[in-house]
Amino acid sequence: MNGIKGIAFDLYGTLFDVHSVAARCDDAFPGRGREISALWRQKQLEYTWLRSLMQRYVDFEQATEDALRFACRQLGLELDSRTHDTLRNAYLQLAPFAEVPGTLRELRQRGLKLAILSNGSPKSIDAVVSHVGLRGEFDHLLSADAVHVYKPDHRVYELAGQTLQLDRTEILFVSSNAWDATGARSFGFPTCWINRSGNVFEEMGQKPDWEVTGLQGLAALFE
Missing domain, CATH: 1.10.150.240 (Putative phosphatase; domain 2)
Structure with missing residues (x-):
């Protein structure tokens, strides 16, 4: 890392x-x-x-x-x-996976900038994270609505670098959706795939840099 x-x-x-x-x-x-x-x-x-x-x-x-x-x-x-x-x-009151709150706090303590990059609208993203008190764990909530197209279009992934003011190689993209991890890896993000269900990855010429079974595994990569 x-x-x-x-x-x-x-x-x-x-x-x-x-x-x-x-x-x-x-x-x-x-x-x-x-x-x-x-x-x-x-x-x-x-x-x-x-x-x-x-x-x-x-x-x-x-x-x-x-x-x-x-x-x-x-x-x-x-x-x-x-x-x-x-x-x-x-759909505005979804439940987080059990390990999410603790892992986010641990990652923030490591000095990492944290953002959400979602197809959700600004209203949807804010409602979901605020409902369970996690809004404060993120520096930015980034929505595909800003470019009026959805992932895996590269214009959505570009929002992260522009907002965080980091090169794409300095931003780890994390997704449990193999199609999304494929799009992010194609864009040039280092990518971690959260594979909770033991699935196989897409056959589209891309592979994630890391694969873990839950968000706690992501935190372990930084140790």
Whole structure:
């Protein structure tokens, strides 16, 4: 980790569990929570990529709501306005993975600049981290909304260097999403892949510099 002066974290799935919404989904549609959550997340990602390719940007909240409506229609579930609002708001109150608060504090104590670099909108990012009292652990919350395109477009990754005022080689990018780690590595970031599920990495000509099973493993790399 010689030369690393800052860390840019992905938010969704890396620091916060996107499937923590499954409990709310299950409250609304008993027995269907995990199924809804999985399809909702899949379509959310697809819509960000498709909108980037089509140059038809909408903010992350809109893409997330569109994906929720699709998931419910696909699964034959009636989404009334009250349930829609409840589940939409659940995405602003995601639960962090257990090791996240302690690891962030440890990394800050090492003098590293910490940022979030997310496809989420500024409102979404701030709501998620503030809800659990983690806003103060980050120097910057960076959103793809600033460039109106989504990761893995290089313009999003460029935001980190511009804001942290560091060369891309001095910023470690951390993500649990293999497609995101692939994009960041292609851009030129040293990259750590958080592989909590024992998955295989993408076959796109890139490999992460480090692979760990949780954020605590990231902290250990700096020891």
